[in-house]
Amino acid sequence: MNDVLLVAAGFILLTVAAGLIRVLRGPGDFDRMMAVQLLGTGGIASLLLIASATTVAGVEDVALGLALLAAFASIAFVNSANAGDPKSSEAEDG
Amino acid sequence: MSLALDLFTLAAIGAGAFFFFAGTVGLLRFPDSLTRLHALTKADNLGLGLVVLGLLPRSGSLLDALRLIAIWALVQLPGAATAQLIGRALSRRRAAE
């Protein structure tokens, strides 16, 4: 059973990592971000699977933290990504 | 009983892995950013949700099970919000063109 969980973890990690080709190709900043968001969710999924198979204690809390921080990174990225919209790229006050 | 639970775990995790696969294929093959966003949100939501569902019978206590569900819920909130933000920014850009 544990081996099956590890295979599933490896499969999910590999697929979402293949999605990182979007980071290479772009074309836009948002496409890159989407690939990282998918990696974040898939990473959390495979983390939970690996933890369940190898019995590392307390990994649920790590996953909880990862979920929050992946969210934080995506929000900051949306904030500074280039949407090509001149109005929303703010004029900073000095 | 435990065989049935194991089968349930296998089925749910397999389905979750399938959704991650489908999401990645969509992310790589779909023609523009909005359709890619569509693929991403499905994988995000259902992929992790099914994996968590499959792991529930293996969690030691009720508290652990609740924690797993909380992880899934916590991923959904920002997932939905960033999808909205990206979609809005993309449609603004489309309108500007």
Add this chain to the structure above:
Amino acid sequence: MSILQVLDLGLAILVLAVAGWTIAARELFASVVGYVAYGLLLSIVWIRLYAPDVALTEAAIGSGVTGVLLVTSGARLKRAGNVEAAEPSGPSQRFLAAALAVLVAAALATVILLLPEPPPTLAPEAGQQLAATGLANPVTAVLIAYRSFDTMLEKIVLVLAVVGVWSLAPDRVWGGAPAPLGRARPEGPLLFLDQALVPLGILVGIHIFWVGADEPGGAFQGGAILAAMWMIVMISRLTEPPRVGARWLRLALVAGPAVFLAVGLAGPGMGGSFFAYPAGFAKPIILFIEAFMVLSIAATLPMLVAGPPRRSPER
């Protein structure tokens, strides 16, 4: 080869590939996106090394907050516009750099393959006294009890970094607020996150600090999550970075190291020597110190990301 070994090898290749991308990418943004992905993968590597505490710290500070610092400042640099950088390196310089890098990496790899056998360890020593601290998480015990002096000095380094960043401000804006983190116009989904995610995130941060005594987690990780939540609220412009002259901010910044030092100085009176905790009261004292450290970290990290003051205090 077992399945776990295949998984480890695949993970190693992935980490190196993404790290290579962050070096090779043309634009800063693409490179930083790669860096955050790299941090996520590295957390999984840390779980495989049985280091969940480090996995959480790496995800929180190593990748998350550093990534946000770099994209935020990249956007500020771009906005200032017309930036002259040095010429890209020529082929010969690239070759020399690559040769040097390979040499250093090879030397390090040799050292790793020749590490002494049996490996030296402090784990038994750390385990022996664990019961006296009342903690169950040995990493927290090392941080706050056995090597407490290191951890306190490290908190002071954080305060010094804030002083260093602030001192780069021009005189006329001294005491004012740093530039805002977000765009001018708040957006609906961000406000939704402020209402739904941030309260939950604050709970999770406190939870991770609290369970850090017995399970993976602790002051650094919990504080970093609270810092991230504060930054989300600043990005959505519901609140602005505070004036650097504000008294509450300065108290929050120094509270961690100050309380830590005070307890350490009280050591000779209570337990016999500098930084000795009295027997029986170690756990409550450790949690007391950690609570102030959480506060300080939650205040320090956002101020480091926000940068020096940019608005004059009168405004």
Add this chain to the structure above:
Amino acid sequence: MNVSSLAGLVGAALVGLGLYGLIVNPQPLRKILAFNLIGSGAFLVFGIVARRGAAAAFPFDPVPQAMVITGIVVAFAASALAVALILRLQEETGKVTLDPDVPSKPPVTGASNP
């Protein structure tokens, strides 16, 4: 090969990659990023020392792990200070390099001292 030497070799390779990026890349923010790669490579080496030191019912040696945790925080503080210096340099001179061959420009914003 077991997981700890594999992770150690990854750490060594990361130090090499980061060093290359640090020397070759002209953009200063990218240099900071490369520097962080070197840092995480060094932390991984610490990580395998911790993993190899498993003893007395712990699957790891907690001392190196605690040092990595403080190290990550200090590395972030150093990055933040470096970023602030770069932004200030750019504000003062309009360039983001210390290379004397690149001509400096008058300040772009009015935020500098007279």
